[in-house]
Amino acid sequence: MKDFRFSYKFKMACKEDVLKLCPNIKKKVDVVICLSTTVRNDTLQEVKEHRVSLKCRKQLRVEELEMTEDIRLEPDYRLNPVLRKACKADIPKFCHGILTKAKDDSELEGQVISCLKLRYADQRLSSDCEDQIRIIIQESALDYRLDPQLQLHCSDEIASLCAEEAAAQEQTGQVEECLKVNLLKIKTEMCKKEVLNMLKESKADIFVDPVLHTACALDIKHHCAAITPGRGRQMSCLMEALEDKRVRLQPECKKRLNDRIEMWSYAAKVAPADGFSDLAMQVMTSPSKNYILSVISGSICILFLIGLMCGRITKRVTRELKDR
Template sequence: MGECVRVWVDISGSQSRAFALPARLLQTALLLQLPSRNTFPQMAACRRVQLLLLLMSVLISSSVCRDNGNLLGAGNSLQNPIQGGGPIGGNMAPAAAASQPRRATGWKLAEEEACREDLTRLCPKHTWSNNLAVLECLQDKKEDIQIEALLIRACEPVIQAYCHEVADNQIDTGDLMECLVHNKHQKEMNEKCAVGVTHFQLIQMKDFRFSYKFKMACKEDVLKLCPNIKRKVDVVICLSTTVRNDTLQEVKEQRVSLKCRKQLRVEELEMSEDIRLQPELYESCKQDIGNHCRNVAFGNAQVIECLKENKKQLLPRCHQRVFKLQETEMMDPELDYTLMRVCKQMIKRFCTEADAKYMLQCLKQNKNSEMMDPKCKQMITKRQITQNTEIAAVCGGGSSAGAGRPS
């Protein structure tokens, strides 16, 4: 591991700890700068990044960095060399070392007063006993907060136009991000903001707990119905399947709580807007996207629509996924992002009282109205052709040409 040096780390302003580290690891640890108190006030007190990286280095180097046979690590509470002690890397007087109290070898970062508030607010309780788990949790949260700060700057025009009320909240409850996602295609949305919002959505897909509103609305349901599932898309599928099964079986009491079902619908609608938010579909269709939709931009469900239009040319794996998606949309037209976007005003005009699952049926009934928007009418016809074709394919009867003609 190379030469070892002794390092002093300021933890709470009045207390320091000594660490014996390999010099190479120390250089790596110090490359990462801590955010300033003014930039991220909610995490400045913990001063965690350098401390945690140093702590990780202590654990890695425990077999090589020893002072007369004893590891000098986080168990020592010592005088700060800046306040009169020896220089960094210098030798500590034996008398001074002997006079300092030693903690038990099982020291935990969660026990530090400066970090306790951050851990309580940001990290699951089961991580507190594991210093490396705490490191991972806080590092993830640091990345989220940094992204959020950049987003606020990039998205100022949209925030001022549509989200100023939720942006003024002192406590972030996820409303601002939800508002930005909802208004991602407004004229005030610039490219930096749109890219940032989508990137934030992709990060949230890694773990449902990164989505504050979803986590708060559904955490009990997830623990009960979808234990050991972390990826957001898998949690959404698990809960949605439960809701669908309970609805089909007409159970007296739904297993998924009402507040979770409401937020689940928000998550499903958000995921339908960009194929990258549906990892299985995206991975299955990457080659076909390159072959048939190379010049189609992500977002606004444009790539998904492109795949639908080229379904006959798709590879089997992608074709199967797209077919399944269309089946889902037929049962629940509200998840058909393109239909809902193109026909938004017509839905307000003709179908305000219609149940979501009968939305397409309502639009079909009003398709030939003189007040029907031509673009919406064209989209309804496309969906009718798809619906009739899929029904014919499933039932195995009639020619596809005849079955595909809408009434």
């Protein structure tokens, strides 16, 4: 654990927990997310015995507080020095248009962070920036109030469709899940766009979809434990397990995955890819990737055969004309 740069107390308290629950994770931020998610899932499922030891949970809380202190979820990225440093190359590269439109003294109201979140979903961010954005996405996925753009554009929908979830004392992602489930009922284009973005983010990293991750925690442990989190790897692992008839997923996990597939299919229809690179990314991250690729491959083969036949016919016609 020497590369994690944790405190000595944390290393001593959580060494066994990390080896048991997060064996293939190397980055500090991913270790915190892994352990925190395990604690959250056990709490939500009201298990009798937590998988993370009590001494580790205490030290984990210290690390979480320190990380929260470093990575404040400010709506204006300029007030977050850690994020600015980590994403100093990514912000001008991907969010230049937002910066040029904003005045020096204006509040960006989360626009830059929203921009970076989209690039996170596209798996285009640098490693350091990706780490910071992952934490922001995970925290806002649990509590909609930490997402200024979602609050701004979906306030009416939250009030009308998800009032009960929003009134809950403890936010564990229920408002976000409510908006996803009611996606077809959302009429406001900007709100619909925000919800579609949330779905896109969840395809990139199951950790930022707390409801799905809670439902599939056991299956991830059993079938995808060796898969490094992030960049859609564990989500792809679950999708492969879902398609494999030999694998029996937990009923709730299977249901949630099928729900997500329907949502992603709808999202792909109403939010088509803008360019070839986006189209390629959309195909490669699609739950129906194998089917789509097989159709594309079949189409290419058919075109090749047609071209081959046309070439032979052309040669024969040319030869006959010469013989005349």
